[in-house]
Amino acid sequence: MSKNSNLGVAKTAKNDEFYTQLSDIEKELKHYRSHFSDKIVLCNCDDPFESNFFKYFVLNFNRLGLKKLIATCYYSSPIVGQQLYCYFDKSGQMRLSYGDEISNNTNPKRNPKRPYKAIVTSVHDTTGDGGIDMVDVAKLFMSGENKLTELEGNGDFRSDECLKLLDEADIVVTNPPFSLFREYIATLMQHNKKFVVIGNQNAITYKEIFSFIMKNQLWLGSTSPKEFVVPAEIANRNNTYVREDGATIAKFGNVCWFTNLDLKKRHEEMILINYYNTDKYYHFDNYDAINVDKISDIPQDYSGIMGVPITFLDKYNPSQFEIVGYTAKDMGVDCLKFYKDLEQSMDGKPFVRNMKSARFSPMISVSERPKKTCYRASNANGYLLKTYGRVLLRNKHPEPPKEVK
DSSP, X not given: OOHHXXXXXXXXXXXXXXXXXHHHHHHHHGGGGGGOTTOEEEETTOOTTTOHHHHHHHHTHHHHTOSEEEEEOSSOOSSOOSSEEEEEOXXXXXXXXXXXXXXXXXXXXXXXXXXEEEEESOOOOSSSSSSOOHHHXXXXXXXXXXXXXXXXXXXXXXXXXXXXXXXXXXXXXXXXXXXXXXXXXXXXXXXTOEEXXXXXXXXXXXXXXHHHHHTTSOEEOSOOOOEEEEOGGGTTSTTEEEOTTSOEEEEOSSEEEEEOSOOGGGGOOOOOOBOOOTTTSOBOSSSSSEEOSSGGGOBTTOOSOEEEOGGGGGGOOTTTEEXXXXXXXXXXXXXXXXXXXXXXXXXXXXXXXXXXXXXXXXEEEESSOOSSSEEEOTTSSSEEEEOOOOEEEEESSOOOOOOOO
């Protein structure tokens, strides 16, 4: 492998290091509590002693009524665990440190962590202090009541040993590598697993992911995490800051939860107050659908196909609407026109040839040249305005058209 390839792999791995905060996990998972009773939960992209997913489930093990908790990690992350630390001594024996022992007795550089799995079947107070914390968890591992063992391979979720753990699990909850999101979701679907996972909102537009959404096999969760703990090495990015406790935090506005577990929000009906009229709702020039700029503007009486912003998926109720496609190649609904000799004008400037940027984008035809960015083509009338990508849907129960007096 070339040096550039190695650098690319290293960069991708670093960019995948986003650690979910416990508060965000709690906000989302409170909507699924009834699903976890007597279930085996797998966190298969999580170092048990650095992941807040593991911490959430192990500290709520009894409250949720879990049958078993399994966690595996791929490699040693650059963020050292604050609660527990697992390492190997010179003889190769796995050791645990907790509390003050982390800083006093361990050195991550001299004791590199290896991929391992944690299996929890019992959580109780071992110290007699009347509560359960990560010290109790550590003691239960050291006593052998719960199991902590080194993996044979590298801990990759696609490896045979990790796939066997996946087959054993009922529900998967984690923050998978964003760069492998397509493959990760495909793996969960192939193994017929229930899941609640974090992903980039842009993944909605992936053909593979959107196909699951159309078939009602996957949908969005209830909340949107905004901040993640990241390696200190990327603290110089514009979206990062250092928290009071020294942790490097990155802010994101395009992260959401993906799940196939039922939740209350999915059955809440949108209240529609607008009526269709041709002056407000333009028909696309290249898709058989009308354009709706805002979710709140969805007309209650239109029975045809509508193109709505992608943020609609956060309010999608499959009993109220049917998703039929997305404005992109091979995503449910055909693009009716491929523009010839397409040209683009930026903010009133002269037109220049444009072959790629608008090939499948939804376009609205207007007769007068607008001052903002527009297009023209030899097989289109007038000028073309490009909108953002649109989710294409139908109202399953449209109201009768409003009478015009």
